[in-house]
Amino acid sequence: MTSPASITWPEADGPRTARWRSEAAVPPPKRVIVADDRTTADSAYRLACEGTALLWNGDFQNARQLLQAVTRRLERKPRKQGATPLEAFNLHRQTQSQRARTLGMILIPLDAAYVIPLRRAPDVQQACIETYGPPTNEASVVSLRELLGLIGAHEWRKKGVEIPALGDRIHPYYGVFSPVRGEYVDLVARTALPSLNKAFDIGTGTGVLSALLAKRGVKKIVATDQDPRALACARENIARLGYEQQVEVVQADLFPEGRAPLVVCNPPWLPARPASPIEYAVYDPESRMLLGFLNGLTAHLSPGGEGWLILSDFAEHLGLRSRDWLLAAIDEAGLTVIGREDIRPRHPKSTDETDPLHAARVAEATSLWRLKARA
Template identity: 45%
Template sequence: MDSTSWRSESGEPAPSKLSPVDDRLTADTALRRVRRGEYLLYTGDFHNAKQLVGAMARRLPHPPAARSPLEAFRAERRARQLEHDTLSRIVVALDREYRLEVKRAPDVAEACRQVWGKPEADRTLVSLKTLLGMLGAAEWRRKGLAVPGLEGKLHPHYGVYLPTRTDYVELLLSVTDVKGKQVFDVGTGTGVLSFILLQRGAAAVTATDCDSRAVACARENAERLRLSKRFQVLETDLLPPGKADLIVSNPPWIPEPPKNRVDRAVFDEDNRFLLGFLDGLAAHLNPGGQGLLLLSDLAVLLGLRSPEWLDEQLAQRGLVVKWKRSAPARHGKAKDKSDPLHAARSREITTLYGIVPGAPVAG
């Protein structure tokens, strides 16, 4: 009997039943069927399948007008979840060699191997929306990404945060005293912060990430940039063992639950990552060392944290902000007036905090 593998980034169970559909299916009919709970296996033309998914997305309701940034944020997340729940029910099949079982299909095998490794089954099922995201990521990985201050290109992997926002990277470039330093990079992602510090004279970097894709991505980029002799990356949560002169982190900045694996780079439920970083900082610093925390204030602008929250957390842990430097957001969404969160994103500020242990906390 042929084996079948179901792939999902959000942990949905495999469909119990798939209804074959082809190019005769209209977007309105597809929406009616998926809203009844059906999964539709597309067997027609690849380009028609893409157009179908796009037409379905355009028919989904827009978030209602909101009275506050927090209400707009909640509505936007619900809309994105509805979009995922709806569009992920358009499914395609791949054979044992990761060849798409539709007409005029592009070669997706390399993109699939990059994410999933060698085929484990005779047939693989995946939502078309997920597969399209993988194809886009494979193109970024192939051509690379230029990052301000980095000599050479960065090659991101699927599911690893893509550093197209450059404000936090440019803030790190303002740190001049890095030569000869031992560095920890907590939540490294692609490794971009590590590589900038190494190219500017840091002696060595130990990076960590809890996601295996990020670990593989950072390791490959270190090799491409010829920095692997001074760089090691560990698949572990938060700080590595030992001590360092500089401990840098750009943690997820929205204290809300992630809805899928990719979300974890942005969403930090109950501030678990950020508080874990602060909890371990002092014990992992060499004498005279400091933490470098890069953090957006979007959570404050959305009403998810109070303006005083970070100062209170630092004080509770006996940590002091020695200096800080800030930059306004310049990413595309900060300028997009049609974005439901434009009121907050247009005022977003990213700050680099230089943090050192201070006086012990009383009591």
């Protein structure tokens, strides 16, 4: 087992070391200084851009204000414009990566019980336990940006996300893709079911599609995922909604054992390399999950059964994948398309003309591809 990463910084009585926490798998900064309420935004911005991290030792709310001030300075920088959608996408990812790296340079200490030892600090113990697990009796350091993400995720987990098609809420965990974009849920809600006997939900995440299939009357659903956090999240949501008798959540690489008359999969939509483990919900490097689903589908469909592939064409508009490539992959997997349901995006970015990827977003559609094994 790999030892946790550590971070070291100078103090008046000698260097200190603590555990480094990063859910994004960011390595600990090599250069760290102690900062406090006297540190100016201009100084913090310059140091962060140079790769020097600032371990905060002042008022917590002032640290939040400092992060906001550094964010504003980053946003003033002119954006490079891509000549093509693909170039715009690559530049956007590069900008986002640089932005995350810079904003991640403001650090916050946590004591062994996940208490922030700073003035006016919020209670983050439960948020930390939900993400990091029980306290390990060691002090640690985390970026303020990640910590605020933990706090936000904790609130989402408590409040839940309203799913109109479900008539209820889904409570996402930190690091599990939240169904805030409901288009794919609506597609599953309105497409005619080929059978009510059994279904597989591949890569279940929060369990939202399994819950929806259960609500629609499917008698037995097997939901799979590889990520332990997603599995725990799905199980909790299924139990809260009262579908435990219909839905079984199992750990599997794509398919469970056996066959079903309906197999549903909503893989990550963009065939690009994720920058962190959390991004695997959005990025599918080399289309591995998509191809794994297509190539394994025939062996897991009951005779005459349907596979439902739910996929945005956003990647096509960015130039990351073509429609011809997708149709060829379906054909090479021994599958045939028997129908398709489309839906337009409703999320705010689809109407934001300042978004560098606006041209691709405004053209985007999400489709439910109904697939059958070729006779």
